[in-house]
Amino acid sequence: MVTRREFVAGVALGTIAGPAVTSASAASNIDTHQSMRAAKLPIIVSAGNGFPYIEAGYRQLVEGADTLDATLSVVRGPEDDPGDDSVGLGGLPNEEGVVELDASCMHGPSRRAAAVGGVRNIRNVSRLAREVMLHTGHVMLVGEGAERFAVARGFKREDLLTEDSRKVWLLWKESHADWWGPGLADPSWKDRLRQRLHTSDASREYQRLQALAQDLGIAPDLQQAAIRKIVFPPTGTIHCSALSAKGEMSGCTTTSGLAWKLPGRCGDSPIIGAGCYTDQDVGSAGATGSGEENIKVAGAHSIIENMRKGMSPFDAGMETLKRIVRNYNGDMDRLKYVDMTYYILRKDGAYAGVSLWTGYEPGKPHSIAVCDGTVRLEKTVSLYEGVSQEWPPLVVPSTSTL
Numbered sequence: 113m114v115t116r117r118e119f120v121a122g123v124a125l126g127t128i129a130g131p132a133v134t135s136a137s138a139a140s141n142i143d144t145h146q147s148m149r150a151a152k153l154p155i156i157v158s159a160g161n162g163f164p165y166i167e168a169g170y171r172q173l174v175e176g177a178d179t180l181d182a183t184l185s186v187v188r189g190p191e192d193d194p195g196d197d198s199v200g201l202g203g204l205p206n207e208e209g210v211v212e213l214d215a216s217c218m219h220g221p222s223r224r225a226a227a228v229g230g231v232r233n234i235r236n237v238s239r240l241a242r243e244v245m246l247h248t249g250h251v252m253l254v255g256e257g258a259e260r261f262a263v264a265r266g267f268k269r270e271d272l273l274t275e276d277s278r279k280v281w282l283l284w285k286e287s288h289a290d291w292w293g294p295g296l297a298d299p300s301w302k303d304r305l306r307q308r309l310h311t312s313d314a315s316r317e318y319q320r321l322q323a324l325a326q327d328l329g330i331a332p333d334l335q336q337a338a339i340r341k342i343v344f345p346p347t348g349t350i351h352c353s354a355l356s357a358k359g360e361m362s363g364c365t366t367t368s369g370l371a372w373k374l375p376g377r378c379g380d381s382p383i384i385g386a387g388c389y390t391d392q393d394v395g396s397a398g399a400t401g402s403g404e405e406n407i408k409v410a411g412a413h414s415i416i417e418n419m420r421k422g423m424s425p426f427d428a429g430m431e432t433l434k435r436i437v438r439n440y441n442g443d444m445d446r447l448k449y450v451d452m453t454y455y456i457l458r459k460d461g462a463y464a465g466v467s468l469w470t471g472y473e474p475g476k477p478h479s480i481a482v483c484d485g486t487v488r489l490e491k492t493v494s495l496y497e498g499v500s501q502e503w504p505p506l507v508v509p510s511t512s513t514l
C-alpha cells in the first residue's frame with residue numbers, strides 16, 4: 113500500500129563562512145534537508161553518484177571557473193569510474209553487448225545547448241556534448257557521426273564494456289527477456305514480470321540464474337545484484353547543475369541509459385528539456401530515471417517553466433512528477449515500474465531533490481548531492497513512499513532479498 117506524502121517541511125541549511133568545505137553528512141548518514149529558500153552561493157547539486165566529486169566541482173566555482181566546466185568535472189568522476197555501471201566506462205550495454213552513451217549540456221551565460229546520443233566507444237560524452245556546442249552549428253549529434261566527430265576532436269576510441277558489465281549482460285541474455293512487445297504505456301501491456309514471479313517456477317528460475325551467474329564467474333556477493341539487474345533492467349545517470357557567485361548557471365546530464373536497450377534507443381538524458389534544462393533567468397534542472405516517461409512530460413523544461421511562474425523548486429518538481437502520474441491515470445500497477453528523480457536549482461540558490469518513489473530498492477533511497485560550502489548527501493523527497501522495483505512477496509527462495 114502506498115501513501116502519498118502531502119508535504120515535507122523544508123529545513124534551511126546551515127552555511128559556513130568562506131570557501132572551506134565541511135562534510136555535513138556521509139553517504140551512510142543521509143539527511144532529508146531540502147532548501148526552500150536562498151542558499152549560499154556558489155552552489156552545485158548533482159545526483160547522489162556525484163557525491164565523491166562534488167566538492168572538487170564546488171572548489172572550481174569558488175576559484176571562478178565557468179559553471180559548465182564545474183559540472184563537467186563532477187560528472188567526469190562517474191564517467192571514468194568502471195565501477196559505476198550507469199555512466200560512461202563500464203556502463204551496462206545494449207542488447208547486443210555494446211555500450212551506448214547519451215549526454216546533454218546547457219550553458220546558461222551564453223544560452224547555448226548541445227547533446228549527443230547513442231555514442232559508442234567514447235567515454236566522456238558530457239565533454240563531447242560541449243564540443244558539439246563549441247565547435248559545430250548543431251545542437252545534437254548521434255551514433256556513428258557523433259563518434260567520428262569525437263575522434264576528429266581528439267577523443268580516444270576505446271572499448272567501454274568492462275568484464276563485470278559483460279558478465280551481467282551474458283546473464284541477461286540467458287534470461288530470454290527483451291524490449292520487444294507492448295511497453296508500459298500500451299493499453300495491452302500486462303504485468304508479465306509479476307505473473308512470472310508469482311509462479312512456483314520463480315524459485316527454480318532464480319536458482320537457474322544463480323547457477324549461470326556462478327558459471328560466468330560472477331562473484332558470489334554480486335550474484336544477487338546481477339540477477340536483480342536482469343529482472344529489473346536498471347537505469348542510472350548523473351545530472352549536475354551549478355550556480356556561481358556571479359549568478360551564472362549551467363547543467364549537464366550523462367548516462368549509459370537503460371540497460372539491455374535496443375540499439376539506437378535514446379532516453380531523456382540527451383533530450384534538451386527532458387533530461388537537462390537550464391535557463392539563465394530562472395534555474396537549472398535535470399533528471400535520472402525512466403527516460404521514456406520523462407521525455408513525455410519534458411521534465412526538466414516543465415520544472416523550469418513552473419519556477420518561472422513562481423513555484424518553489426520543490427513544488428515545481430512535485431507538479432512535474434504528478435504529470436507522469438497523470439499520464440497513467442494514477443494506475444499504480446504501472447507506476448510501480450516507473451522511477452524518476454529531479455535535481456532542481458533555482459537562480460537564487462534554492463534547490464530541491466524530488467522523486468516519484470523513495471528509491472529503486474529497499475534501503476537505498478534516492479539522494480541529491482549538494483555543496484555550497486558544506487558538502488552533503490540528502491534524501492530526495494518522494495511523492496510515493498516505497499520502492500519502484502520491488503521484488504514482489506512471492507515464491508522466491510529465502511536466500512533472495514531482492
Ligand code: ASP
Pocket residue numbers: 346347348349367368369370378379380381399400401402403404
Ligand atoms: N534517464 C536515463 C535513461 O532513460 C536513465 C537513468 O537516468 O537512470 O536513459
